[in-house]
Amino acid sequence: MVLMDAFIAGDVYIDYRFEDAKFRYEKATGKVFCRLSRKAEEEIPPDDDLYHHAISSGKQITREEYFRD
16 A cells, blocks of 8 residues: 555554654544654644655554554
């Protein structure tokens, strides 16, 4: 599945190893969350540059992988 198709299908989880960051897109609310190097999850704006780099260069992961440290 193409990553952009995943955003249409439901929640999306992305691992962006280059910055040791993970991102979560919540389809129901349109909110975006980020976890940086084992820190607590924080909401970020959907137009965040790092998030858009992760969309284009990161790897889609499962919900379990997102919450795993």
